[in-house]
Amino acid sequence: MSIDDVCIIVPVYNEAQTVATTVSDLLQSFDHVVCIDDGSGDGSAELARAAGATVLRHAVNQGQGAALRTGFDYVLLHTASSYVVTFDADSQHLVEDARRMVDRARAEDVDVVLASRFTGCTERMPLIRELILRTAVRFTRMTSRLKVTDTHNGLRVLSRRAVQRIDLRMTRMAYASELLDAILPAGLTYVEEPVTVIYTDYSRAKGQRNSNAFNILFDLAVSRLRAAP
Amino acid sequence: MIIKILLIAAALGVAVLVLREEVPGQREASRRAAGLLVVLAGIIAVLWPDLTTTVANAVGVGRGTDLVLYLLVTVFAYSALATAQRIHRLQHDVTVLTRELALSQAPRSGGGELPLRPEAGTAVGSAAPQEHP
Numbered sequence: 001m002s003i004d005d006v007c008i009i010v011p012v013y014n015e016a017q018t019v020a021t022t023v024s025d026l027l028q029s030f031d032h033v034v035c036i037d038d039g040s041g042d043g044s045a046e047l048a049r050a051a052g053a054t055v056l057r058h059a060v061n062q063g064q065g066a067a068l069r070t071g072f073d074y075v076l077l078h079t080a081s082s083y084v085v086t087f088d089a090d091s092q093h094l095v096e097d098a099r100r101m102v103d104r105a106r107a108e109d110v111d112v113v114l115a116s117r118f119t120g121c122t123e124r125m126p127l128i129r130e131l132i133l134r135t136a137v138r139f140t141r142m143t144s145r146l147k148v149t150d151t152h153n154g155l156r157v158l159s160r161r162a163v164q165r166i167d168l169r170m171t172r173m174a175y176a177s178e179l180l181d182a183i184l185p186a187g188l189t190y191v192e193e194p195v196t197v198i199y200t201d202y203s204r205a206k207g208q209r210n211s212n213a214f215n216i217l218f219d220l221a222v223s224r225l226r227a228a229p
Numbered sequence: 230m231i232i233k234i235l236l237i238a239a240a241l242g243v244a245v246l247v248l249r250e251e252v253p254g255q256r257e258a259s260r261r262a263a264g265l266l267v268v269l270a271g272i273i274a275v276l277w278p279d280l281t282t283t284v285a286n287a288v289g290v291g292r293g294t295d296l297v298l299y300l301l302v303t304v305f306a307y308s309a310l311a312t313a314q315r316i317h318r319l320q321h322d323v324t325v326l327t328r329e330l331a332l333s334q335a336p337r338s339g340g341g342e343l344p345l346r347p348e349a350g351t352a353v354g355s356a357a358p359q360e361h362p
Contacts, residue, residue: 056331062324070328225248
């Protein structure tokens with residue numbers, strides 16, 4: 001049984017090794033997979049298209065936040081999907097987790113289902129990464145007032161209403177915190193679902209550098225200071 | 230003493246500017262006027278070298294060279310900031326353009342025949358294109 005009122009958004013930036021598998025795995029469970037190719041130079045876009053995804057292309061790399069926002073706009077403009085799932089292209093996530101999260105969003109009628117790798121089982125996470133992520137969680141719990149246990153997980157389910165109400169301005173990784181901070185002010189409901197995140201050598205090499213945590217904090221601090229006056 | 234107040238005020242001014250989206254004085258006219266003023270001041274300082282020291286002494290600085298250096302640092306901080314913010318705005322514009330281009334070239338029915346919304350084109354972000362047949 002394939003799900004047809006859900007649109008999966010996969011931001012892609014130079015993921016030639018994994019994007020085709022990610023897309024075809026997703027298509028087994030979901031009818032609509034939209035890849036936002038964020039200016040890849042390794043043919044990821046063609047691979048995703050060949051695997052059966054709808055591909056939108058950023059001519060120049062703009063960051064994951066911008067890619068997701070393009071995906072959100074696409075969903076609102078061109079589809080009638082009731083739910084949007086954001087899903088990383090580096091095969092960190094399991095399709096069955098996404099399915100379960102969509103089911104839960106429907107069953108409990110919530111706007112946002114967030115994935116948590118800390119209540120779920122996480123495989124092969126490096127210690128330093130765990131420390132940084134846990135610090136990020138503490139920080140975000142303060143700023144967003146959400147009782148979450150994970151904050152920078154690329155797997156999320158958003159209702160159409162949530163996509164309409166959440167306006168992302170951060171172009172790079174800080175969007176993840178921005179999104180969480182927007183949930184309560186936008187009057188949206190949320191739950192957290194335990195998931196599995198698989199740390200492969202590939203995803204570790206491809207993923208965020210730990211030092212990027214500093215950039216994220218800086219982006220957030222500046223935006224907050226600018227928003228204040 | 231006067232110079233201390235002036236320099237601290239200038240430093241605080243730069244700090245305020247860091248937090249603002251846009252540094253004032255970015256209009257063409259003000260930039261040109263400022264440029265001409267600098268040229269004029271430079272010529273005067275060359276013709277009457279002692280003048281910088283006279284002005285320096287008036288605000289509590291020993292040597293004219295020092296005053297020129299202080300001015301240089303302040304103006305440099307301002308101009309570095311203005312440039313950084315201009316780049317930031319350009320980056321923002323590029324993002325808007327890139328996203329809009331991606332959306333306008335999006336396949337209407339690519340892999341997986343996405344169902345079109347009957348009343349498409351409502352309630353989207355400000356940067357989204359709104360062209361629907």
